[in-house]
Amino acid sequence: MDTRDDKTLIESILAGEQDDFAVLLARYQKLVVHLVARMIPRASDREDLCQEIFLRIYRSLADFQHKSKLSTWVATITHNTCINYLQKKRVPLYEDITPADAQEEADIRRVEWVPSADASPLERVEARDLRATLQREMTNLPLPFRTILTLFHLEGMSYTEIAEVTALPEGTVKSYLFRARRLLRGRLTAHYLVEA
């Protein structure tokens, strides 16, 4: 396994060692694939898009100024390329996010819960089953919710880094993240309550 840091690798690639890009590719493949998988609805387009993203990263390496983490930069290129693709396909980007209405705001602020002897439905479900249902529910979320959830929970990015990647204000990132998780929790709870 190559232990050179990102900066050394980039310098080496820019000096003409093309094959060193394979090391960077292996390092950031999961990040790109995760984002593409969550942002692009048509599975048949994802592989080509991943290739395009890595080629774009390769061509732009000289522009990377080391002011942020390479992972943030890679995620930004991935995000922008996916957005461009979706715009070309005329997929709605933000239209499906309704502003939080008064009821939702009240719900978020409310301390809702009735203490009970039973655990919540989600706690009783098998983890594998819950993950499978979550994947299905995830596809029904608005695009920014899916993107932010992926960057936060799968890539371990901070609110600030996500704001940089998505070009959204940090407050909006937080708000979308909380709303997305609350929405998912509600849908999953409803799903398992109905099943029960």
Add this chain to the structure above:
Amino acid sequence: MDHLIDAELQLYLDGQLEEGDKIDHLRGCPLCQERLDAYEPLFAALTAEPEWSASPALPEKVMRKIRRESLGPLSENLLHSILFIGGIIAAFTISLPYFRPERYLEEARQLRLPETSYSWEWLRQLNILPKVEENLRGMDLPGSTLMLFGAALLLVVLLDQLIALARRHGVPQNH
């Protein structure tokens, strides 16, 4: 002390709720603890990878394209440059017999500027074509052809840089 609101519970699970009364309350409140526990299966499930994954051949496909594709400016893009410059030289070879630089110079000398109340003498003095003709008289290639060839080379370099710039289009800046 009030119970924590939903957003504060999520902040706590994100590790972003600052130490203080809220966290003290959370540690001692069974109701808030129960609400927190209800989020934990969701947080655990959210770390699961998407079902779709790229083919194992993806890295090799990308590397093959990188090796094949011409990516850099003129100096790194030899085949592209040779083809482009070769095309321009071929165009000159075809068009050279039709060049009549002497005729163009003669026409330029006979140019009559419109009569006005102003003196145009200073402009006539700026006409460098006769001097250029005089300097290039001993050379094998007509001066105008040389100048055009230089301009064409400059055009190739500019086009090449434009292609390189277009390829970088959409890349985030200031990273």
